[in-house]
């Protein structure tokens with residue numbers, strides 16, 4: 001565990017916590033003393049992250065298996081009720097879950113793929129934030145981090161439904177940030193990582209030399225900063241992340 005306990009006593013929900021960025025962010029937040037709620041599709045992976053946190057003497061996490069593609073309003077409400085009932089508070093959310101399809105021409109993409117991308121990448125973050133709003137509003141400081149993608153910011157050929165879903169996430173971010181503008185504790189930010197050595201990157205850029213890419217742990221450390229006191233005052237910002245960019249300045 002880190003000496004930095006800046007997230008001590010905070011409860012933070014991390015989606016997609018079983019692997020990739022979500023896993024790295026969950027470990028980073030737990031390392032700073034947060035009780036993390038590990039939400040994801042594959043229970044086995046969540047249990048592994050749980051074990052890693054406990055083995056590192058982190059606060060005992062909670063596991064919440066959930067398939068965001070299949071979830072409906074009542075499931076998101078159940079999530080918020082369970083967090084409220086069992087943990088009594090929620091101090092932040094990091095939306096790490098993401099659906100991805102390998103780049104291809106639009107002519108080869110299907111409506112089913114687009115629906116899956118839209119449900120996991122756009123509807124789920126919106127619906128989780130909506131369901132958890134009462135808990136977040138009660139927290140002294142409630143950072144919420146959305147994870148965008150450069151092709152959602154600047155769409156390009158072959159990025160298809162994935163880029164469209166991330167562009168929609170960006171639109172949602174702007175609307176939600178404006179609606180939360182009067183609540184200083186609701187700190188919504190959208191982080192767009194540049195290239196990072198992650199499982200998704202292995203699929204999107206299979207031939208690339210990954211050894212020079214920044215690690216997920218580096219990105220996760222900056223996200224944990226943004227989650228804590230170092231991130232105070234940062235809200236409504238679209239943050240284009242690269243390793244040299246300190247997010248807490």
Ligand SMILES: NC(=O)c1ccc[n+]([C@@H]2O[C@H](COP(=O)([O-])OP(=O)(O)OC[C@H]3O[C@@H](n4cnc5c(N)ncnc54)[C@H](OP(=O)(O)O)[C@@H]3O)[C@@H](O)[C@H]2O)c1
Pocket residue numbers: 015016017018019020021022039040041042045066067068069070096097098099100120147148149150192193194195196197198199200201
């Ligand atoms: N890598 C890069 O270079 C890069 C650059 C810019 C932005 N990003 C963004 O960073 C984010 C994370 O990327 P990553 O590489 O960490 O992705 P990843 O390794 O593919 O992880 C995605 C996570 O989302 C979960 N997930 C997917 N569908 C789900 C569903 N229906 N219900 C619940 N959970 C679901 C997965 O669960 P399972 O483990 O159960 O499948 C997995 O834990 C993405 O938004 C990506 O666009 C990455």
